[in-house]
Amino acid sequence: MPKKIYYTNSKLQPADEDHLLTLAKQYDDVFIFQTPKGFKLYAFDSLSKIIPGNDHENQFTHVSHWKDDLQSLLVPINATIPPQIVGGFSFSPEQTSRSVWNSLSSGYFFLPKFIIIVKNNNYTLVTSSFSKDDIDREKAAFSAQISTVNPVKKHLNNPIVKKVELNVAEWETAVAKTTRLIRETNLKKVVLARNLKIKLTHEPDFCLLWQRLQSTQPNTYHILLKKRKLIFLSATPERFAKFGAAYFETAAVAGTIRRGITPVEDNQLGKILLADKKNRSEQQFVVSDISNSLKQVGLVVNHPAIPTLLKNKNVQHLFTPIKGTGRYDLFSLLNILHPTPALGGLPRQDALIQINNIEPFTRGLFGAPIGHISFDGTGELAVGIRSGIINGTTSFLFAGAGIVADSVAKKEVAETRMKFNPILNILKDDTE
The missing domain is CATH 3.60.120.10 (Anthranilate synthase)
Incomplete structure (x- = not known):
């Protein structure tokens, strides 16, 4: 029987983005999404993941059914903001070569364990867990990580x-x-x-790359999808x-x-x-x-x-x-x-x-x-x-x-x- 997914909300103090980017290095699954109008979403770790599309369903139907299955398992604990699925579809499921894209060739979505949502400089943490008893401890440990990671400033010396x-x-x-x-x-x-x-x-x-992406392309979407060592970056208008x-x-x-x-x-x-x-x-x-x-x-x-x-x-x-x-x-x-x-x-x-x-x-x-x-x-x-x-x-x-x-x-x-x-x-x- 599938496990229930418990989720809770908590307010965070505004966090330095250098800390969030440094923290992202510790996780295999990371997604960062920033809009030209200032909305920001940071997602870390995963409870469930999917490569869109299979022999029986197109990629959109496949993700839709996966999302519906996850939604049936959600249980809020003092929460008004639900979790989100994050990631991307593929341009064309018919294109199957993995030579350039490796495991991101067909797209990738995941249900994050931790999501930080930033609106009008208000920071909300959405924590999801399979364990109702452990969710508060996991939330506290993640919040502590944000302030204790040690960003290292570097120059881009990489010809x-x-x-x-x-x-x-x-x-x-x-x-x-x-x-x-x-x-x-x-x-x-x-x-x-x-x-x-x-x-x-x-x-x-990639912390440096992200900072330069923001400074050189200020009026676009900024997107980062990290799957282990693969990093997708976009400055899309x-x-x-x-x-x-x-x-x-x-x-x-x-x-x-x-x-x-x-x-x-x-x-x-x-x-x-x-x-x-x-x-x-x-x-x-x-x-x-x-x-x-x-x-x-x-x-x-x-x-x-x-x-x-x-x-x-x-x-x-x-x-x-x-x-x-x-x-x-x-x-x-x-x-x-x-x-x-x-x-x-x-x-x-x-x-x-x-x-x-x-x-x-x-x-x-x-x-x-x-x-x-x-x-x-x-x-x-x-x-x-x-x-x-x-x-x-x-x-x-x-x-x-x-x-x-x-x-x-x-x-x-x-x-x-x-x-x-x-x-x-x-x-x-x-x-x-």
Whole structure:
């Protein structure tokens, strides 16, 4: 018979993030999720875990049933805030190579033993345990750990030994072939990704990487998923969804141009992007597809008619917020939405076939929904772009571009090269 899962809430004194990051080194399973608006979630250790998808269920149904089974075991003890499951789905379960992603190839979720939630500088600890008698002792021991760990300040003295953009010529050829296919068939858009391999002198200190991620990419989501020695990092600008029982907020993000050196140049580039026919068409594909998906499950949909600009440190995008209201099944909707045209293409299945035919690597968590889902029906998922996987001294960075009928291969290479920078820059030695 499955064990009951007891959980309790307690207030914490504001904790120095250096202590939380140092503490994370002691656990095999760690998840950190920070939004551009200041919400923070830190999750440590696991009571239950799952690799999404199996022979009988798609990845969303599989996680949904696992979550339902866990929810039936939950028993609150002086608690109003329930636990959450944390982690990420995979971009495509059909991609099964483990050469880059190892055990994160197919995604990964876990039910944390300890969750720290930070809102408006209020710190709440959610402790879960199989033992009702031990939960208070476990909570106290973890709280004591936070204040007693000893952060060590370091400089990032870890030069890059080797940096290789993999299969660039082949990727340019693939882009050209895809544009021809789009002109000759019913394909409208295919998002093609490529990767960059980095070899470091030493195994990186992820505490330092996280600090640099925050300082260099201040207006994005910051995500870290640690499974033993594997570390996934993302500085994604793109929300997949923020949701509750009767609402679902998402956004269409498509089209890219660099940031300007001066405010005048930056504004000029933004105007060029807003007026660009190719990028506006790509953006409209995404808006229409997401809106239709939300309507498919019975939600009432609202969004602005004209996109605005989403500006990040290195690039700016066309951005349209989309909101649906009404009752719906979360995991059914996630299954319908993923991947959106911004990460896969249109029509979806035809685009995925082209992706699988062309890309010589597994996307894993790249481009997939990643975040936290509470047992009260609320949560938030971001899209795992501007990301990389770190395994010891080897890292792989990922970037994609939306290919449409008039795409130019060399321009798409330049665009994806810009998109490597958020993670590449935090891996560089301080002297580089």
